[in-house]
Amino acid sequence: MNDKVYILIQKLAKAHSLSLSEYIYLIENRNEEAAKRLAGLAVDVRKKIYKNAVFIRGLIEISNICKNDCLYCGIRRSNKNCDRYRLTHEEILACAEEGYLLGFRTFVLQGGEDGYFTDDILCKIIKSLKSHYPKCAITLSMGERSAKSYKKLYDAGADRYLLRHETADKNHYEKLHPPDMSFEHRMECLNELKKIGYQTGCGFMVGSPYQTSQTLAEDLKFIEVFQPDMCGIGPFIPHKDTPFKENKAGTVELTCYLLSIIRLICPSVLLPSTTALGTIHPFGRELGIQAGANVVMPNLSPSSVRKKYELYNDKICTGAESAQAIDSLKQRMSAIGYEIVTDRGDRKNI
Ligand code: SAM
Secondary structure (H helix, E strand, O other): OHHHHHHHHHHHHHHOOOHHHHHHHHOOOHHHHHHHHHHHHHHHHHHHOOOOOOEOEEEEEOOOOOOOOOOOOOOOOOOOOOOOOOOOHHHHHHHHHHHHHHHOOEEEEEEEEOOOOOHHHHHHHHHHHHOOOOOOOOEEOOOOOOOHHHHHHOOOOOOEEEEOOHHHHHHHHHOOOOOOOOHHHHHHHHHHHHHOOEEEEEEEEEOOOOOHHHHHHHHHHHHHOOOOOEEEEEEOOOOOOOOOOOOOOHHHHHHHHHHHHHHHHHOOOEEEOHHHHHHHHHHHHHHHHOOOOEEEOOOOOOOHHHHHOOOOOOOOOOHHHHHHHHHHHHHHHHHHOEEOOOOOOOOOOO
């Protein structure tokens, strides 16, 4: 590793901040040694805060119907080959019941921007989940809504909201999204969520089309300034029915490198080792945890719909990715020295 990379890593670990040009340098001059050094520091700082705990979230994919047409996404509106579904209130409750018995204490309701899920309908679902499982956290990941809507859902009992910013570079954002979506609105939503009091998550895909070290550096700077409670990053993986079907997938190597950097920027952030990372590498989830992640989100959706929530090709949804296989996940985490814990897994204030 060259001296400058070494110095930048030390600076990041100490100050939790670098300039844009320093982030670019760190990305462009990375090698195995630098990645090891970053991961070592990231794991140390994470262990100081969370010991060897890995938090689990039960992911319930409530609908693959979406009004948006994001160019990278397999459930985009114009994908006519997507077999659409929507879970009922009862089905969502049944997933949570199964998840609760398996030890999950956070439920993540994720879906496309499906107009069926009005505030009234979502509030009813949130309230019944909260009445059955008052000690569990509810995370929503339902895309862009109005400030009023976010507030209603929060007042109904939602605790957390995941809304990846996708990219902190407006130009890049516009290459990934159709003209009826706006970078400014995405950012306004994130600010609003935080203001309301949600534990808020942002994030981006690694290796998305047109991404550069400059746009990645902007993502890191955004994370540094926004100080999210959660940050979801995973490799971009092409989907055969999207305009980006010929693009290359992001790599495990760069995803892990960035996970370590993000852990050093925000030491106590809740950082998932994502399904996408597990999809492109058989030990992707383990590699993410060893780079500094501390959350995994097994799939609790009914098995009949899991394949239909296909954001990208070959998404894993059985094996250790399935909530039902929690024992196998526990073993895999324990094999690398980590322990799956059964609690809400809130962010620690340090
Ligand atoms: N509609 C909600 C939203 O926009 O936040 C939640 C669902 S959306 C499908 C969840 C995330 O999936 C997106 O934020 C995006 O980063 C990720 N995603 C979509 N297509 C992907 C792909 N081809 N490869 C990797 N991740 C993808």
